[in-house]
Amino acid sequence: KNQVEQSPQSLIILEGKNCTLQCNYTVSPFSNLRWYKQDTGRGPVSLTIMTFSENTKSNGRYTATLDADTKQSSLHITASQLSDSASYICVVGEYNAGNMLTFGGGTRLMVKP
Protein backbone atom coordinates (compact mmCIF):
# COMPACT_ATOMS: atom_id res chain seq x y z
CA LYS A 1 0.00 0.00 0.00
CA ASN A 2 1.29 3.47 -0.89
CA GLN A 3 2.15 5.49 2.18
CA VAL A 4 3.73 8.83 3.03
CA GLU A 5 5.04 9.35 6.56
CA GLN A 6 6.11 12.73 7.92
CA SER A 7 8.08 13.71 10.95
CA PRO A 8 7.91 15.37 13.32
CA GLN A 9 4.14 15.68 13.73
CA SER A 10 4.62 19.10 15.27
CA LEU A 11 7.47 21.52 15.82
CA ILE A 12 7.96 24.80 17.66
CA ILE A 13 10.88 27.05 16.77
CA LEU A 14 11.91 30.63 17.45
CA GLU A 15 11.66 33.25 14.77
CA GLY A 16 14.86 33.48 12.75
CA LYS A 17 15.87 29.87 13.33
CA ASN A 18 16.12 27.19 10.66
CA CYS A 19 14.28 23.88 10.66
CA THR A 20 14.01 20.71 8.60
CA LEU A 21 10.93 18.59 8.05
CA GLN A 22 11.16 14.97 6.96
CA CYS A 23 9.13 12.80 4.59
CA ASN A 24 9.47 9.07 3.85
CA TYR A 25 7.37 7.39 1.20
CA THR A 26 6.67 3.94 -0.20
CA VAL A 27 4.80 5.07 -3.32
CA SER A 28 5.80 3.02 -6.33
CA PRO A 29 6.35 3.58 -9.16
CA PHE A 30 7.36 7.09 -8.20
CA SER A 31 6.50 10.07 -10.37
CA ASN A 32 6.90 13.24 -8.37
CA LEU A 33 6.98 14.64 -4.85
CA ARG A 34 5.39 17.88 -3.73
CA TRP A 35 5.50 19.94 -0.59
CA TYR A 36 2.40 21.95 0.25
CA LYS A 37 1.95 24.67 2.86
CA GLN A 38 -1.46 24.91 4.50
CA ASP A 39 -2.28 27.94 6.59
CA THR A 40 -5.00 27.56 9.21
CA GLY A 41 -8.42 27.78 7.62
CA ARG A 42 -7.13 27.71 4.06
CA GLY A 43 -6.44 25.19 1.33
CA PRO A 44 -2.97 23.75 0.69
CA VAL A 45 -0.67 25.76 -1.57
CA SER A 46 2.15 24.16 -3.53
CA LEU A 47 5.70 25.11 -2.51
CA THR A 48 7.81 22.77 -4.65
CA ILE A 49 7.40 19.87 -7.06
CA MET A 50 10.28 17.47 -7.83
CA THR A 51 10.57 14.59 -10.24
CA PHE A 52 12.79 11.53 -10.06
CA SER A 53 15.79 13.29 -11.60
CA GLU A 54 15.75 16.32 -9.30
CA ASN A 55 17.70 16.32 -6.03
CA THR A 56 16.84 19.75 -4.78
CA LYS A 57 14.50 22.62 -5.52
CA SER A 58 14.18 25.98 -3.84
CA ASN A 59 11.36 28.45 -3.45
CA GLY A 60 12.63 31.48 -1.57
CA ARG A 61 13.51 30.43 1.96
CA TYR A 62 12.15 26.93 1.33
CA THR A 63 14.47 24.23 -0.02
CA ALA A 64 13.28 20.71 -0.72
CA THR A 65 15.57 17.74 -1.26
CA LEU A 66 14.79 14.35 -2.70
CA ASP A 67 16.66 11.04 -2.45
CA ALA A 68 14.77 8.67 -4.74
CA ASP A 69 17.02 5.76 -3.74
CA THR A 70 16.12 5.92 -0.06
CA LYS A 71 12.65 7.34 -0.79
CA GLN A 72 13.18 10.29 1.48
CA SER A 73 12.59 14.00 1.13
CA SER A 74 13.16 16.96 3.38
CA LEU A 75 11.94 20.53 3.48
CA HIS A 76 14.38 23.03 4.95
CA ILE A 77 13.12 26.43 6.06
CA THR A 78 15.77 29.11 6.48
CA ALA A 79 15.49 32.13 8.75
CA SER A 80 11.96 31.31 9.81
CA GLN A 81 9.28 34.00 10.03
CA LEU A 82 6.06 34.13 11.99
CA SER A 83 4.18 33.67 8.70
CA ASP A 84 5.81 30.26 8.29
CA SER A 85 3.51 28.94 11.02
CA ALA A 86 1.39 26.41 9.15
CA SER A 87 1.06 22.72 8.34
CA TYR A 88 3.45 21.35 5.75
CA ILE A 89 2.22 18.37 3.77
CA CYS A 90 4.35 15.98 1.73
CA VAL A 91 2.52 14.54 -1.27
CA VAL A 92 3.72 11.86 -3.68
CA GLY A 93 2.42 11.18 -7.17
CA GLU A 94 2.40 7.69 -8.65
CA TYR A 95 3.68 7.15 -12.18
CA ASN A 96 0.99 6.42 -14.72
CA ALA A 97 -1.70 6.86 -12.09
CA GLY A 98 -2.99 10.03 -13.66
CA ASN A 99 -3.55 12.59 -10.97
CA MET A 100 -3.66 10.18 -8.03
CA LEU A 101 -1.69 11.50 -5.09
CA THR A 102 -0.79 10.05 -1.70
CA PHE A 103 -0.77 12.57 1.13
CA GLY A 104 1.31 12.58 4.29
CA GLY A 105 -0.25 13.51 7.61
CA GLY A 106 1.61 16.82 7.71
CA THR A 107 3.93 18.57 10.14
CA ARG A 108 2.43 21.41 12.12
CA LEU A 109 5.03 24.17 12.52
CA MET A 110 4.70 27.01 14.96
CA VAL A 111 7.17 29.89 14.82
CA LYS A 112 7.29 31.94 17.99
CA PRO A 113 8.67 35.47 18.37
Place this chain on the structure above:
Amino acid sequence: DAGVIQSPRHEVTEMGQEVTLRCKPISGHDYLFWYRQTMMRGLELLIYFNNNVPIDDSGMPEDRFSAKMPNASFSTLKIQPSEPRDSAVYFCASSRSGGYNEQFFGPGTRLTVL
Protein backbone atom coordinates in the same frame (compact mmCIF):
# COMPACT_ATOMS: atom_id res chain seq x y z
CA ASP B 1 -7.74 34.21 -12.27
CA ALA B 2 -9.91 33.89 -9.17
CA GLY B 3 -8.65 30.45 -8.29
CA VAL B 4 -10.86 27.56 -7.22
CA ILE B 5 -14.08 28.84 -5.68
CA GLN B 6 -16.04 26.89 -3.10
CA SER B 7 -19.34 27.60 -1.41
CA PRO B 8 -20.46 27.79 1.24
CA ARG B 9 -17.34 28.40 3.36
CA HIS B 10 -19.09 27.15 6.47
CA GLU B 11 -22.11 24.90 6.84
CA VAL B 12 -23.80 23.82 10.04
CA THR B 13 -26.62 21.34 9.73
CA GLU B 14 -28.47 18.78 11.75
CA MET B 15 -28.08 15.05 11.41
CA GLY B 16 -30.28 13.64 8.67
CA GLN B 17 -30.35 16.79 6.57
CA GLU B 18 -29.11 16.98 3.00
CA VAL B 19 -25.93 18.98 2.42
CA THR B 20 -24.69 20.26 -0.94
CA LEU B 21 -21.20 21.65 -1.41
CA ARG B 22 -20.29 23.55 -4.56
CA CYS B 23 -17.11 24.09 -6.51
CA LYS B 24 -16.03 26.17 -9.49
CA PRO B 25 -12.65 25.02 -10.84
CA ILE B 26 -10.06 27.24 -12.48
CA SER B 27 -11.01 27.95 -16.08
CA GLY B 28 -9.19 25.66 -18.50
CA HIS B 29 -8.49 22.94 -15.95
CA ASP B 30 -9.78 19.54 -17.01
CA TYR B 31 -9.35 17.69 -13.72
CA LEU B 32 -11.42 18.28 -10.60
CA PHE B 33 -10.93 16.64 -7.22
CA TRP B 34 -12.95 16.46 -4.02
CA TYR B 35 -11.04 15.89 -0.76
CA ARG B 36 -12.01 15.60 2.86
CA GLN B 37 -9.70 16.65 5.69
CA THR B 38 -9.97 15.67 9.34
CA MET B 39 -7.51 15.82 12.20
CA MET B 40 -7.52 12.05 12.51
CA ARG B 41 -7.16 11.06 8.85
CA GLY B 42 -5.60 14.09 7.16
CA LEU B 43 -6.46 14.73 3.51
CA GLU B 44 -8.38 11.97 1.74
CA LEU B 45 -9.34 11.89 -1.91
CA LEU B 46 -13.05 11.24 -2.31
CA ILE B 47 -13.53 11.39 -6.08
CA TYR B 48 -12.03 12.99 -9.15
CA PHE B 49 -13.30 13.93 -12.59
CA ASN B 50 -11.58 14.31 -15.94
CA ASN B 51 -13.42 16.33 -18.57
CA ASN B 52 -16.56 16.19 -16.40
CA VAL B 53 -16.50 12.38 -16.21
CA PRO B 54 -15.99 10.65 -12.83
CA ILE B 55 -12.78 8.62 -13.05
CA ASP B 56 -12.28 7.23 -9.56
CA ASP B 57 -14.83 7.35 -6.77
CA SER B 58 -13.26 4.66 -4.61
CA GLY B 59 -12.71 7.18 -1.83
CA MET B 60 -16.39 8.03 -1.46
CA PRO B 61 -17.21 6.66 1.98
CA GLU B 62 -20.73 5.41 1.40
CA ASP B 63 -23.81 5.69 -0.76
CA ARG B 64 -24.80 8.75 1.22
CA PHE B 65 -22.14 10.66 -0.73
CA SER B 66 -22.59 11.58 -4.37
CA ALA B 67 -20.78 13.98 -6.70
CA LYS B 68 -21.67 15.46 -10.06
CA MET B 69 -19.98 17.63 -12.62
CA PRO B 70 -22.63 18.80 -15.11
CA ASN B 71 -20.19 21.07 -16.96
CA ALA B 72 -16.57 22.16 -16.97
CA SER B 73 -17.15 25.03 -14.57
CA PHE B 74 -19.24 23.49 -11.82
CA SER B 75 -19.30 20.50 -9.51
CA THR B 76 -21.30 19.48 -6.46
CA LEU B 77 -20.71 17.09 -3.59
CA LYS B 78 -23.89 16.00 -1.89
CA ILE B 79 -24.35 14.17 1.41
CA GLN B 80 -27.79 12.73 2.08
CA PRO B 81 -28.54 12.05 4.88
CA SER B 82 -25.73 13.74 6.78
CA GLU B 83 -24.26 12.27 9.98
CA PRO B 84 -22.06 13.80 12.71
CA ARG B 85 -19.06 11.77 11.52
CA ASP B 86 -19.23 13.64 8.21
CA SER B 87 -18.04 16.77 10.00
CA ALA B 88 -14.80 17.81 8.30
CA VAL B 89 -13.33 20.35 5.90
CA TYR B 90 -14.10 19.51 2.29
CA PHE B 91 -11.72 20.79 -0.36
CA CYS B 92 -12.12 21.03 -4.07
CA ALA B 93 -9.01 21.17 -6.27
CA SER B 94 -8.43 21.43 -10.00
CA SER B 95 -5.53 20.82 -12.34
CA ARG B 96 -4.58 20.88 -15.99
CA SER B 97 -3.45 17.68 -17.69
CA GLY B 98 0.19 17.47 -18.71
CA GLY B 99 3.34 18.54 -16.92
CA TYR B 100 3.26 18.02 -13.18
CA ASN B 101 -0.55 18.13 -13.02
CA GLU B 102 -0.19 20.61 -10.17
CA GLN B 103 -3.39 20.76 -8.17
CA PHE B 104 -4.76 24.09 -6.99
CA PHE B 105 -6.96 23.91 -3.93
CA GLY B 106 -9.97 25.98 -3.02
CA PRO B 107 -10.44 27.52 0.44
CA GLY B 108 -12.55 24.60 1.63
CA THR B 109 -15.99 24.21 3.19
CA ARG B 110 -16.06 23.52 6.90
CA LEU B 111 -19.03 21.22 7.55
CA THR B 112 -20.42 20.63 11.01
CA VAL B 113 -23.20 18.09 11.44
CA LEU B 114 -24.89 18.30 14.83
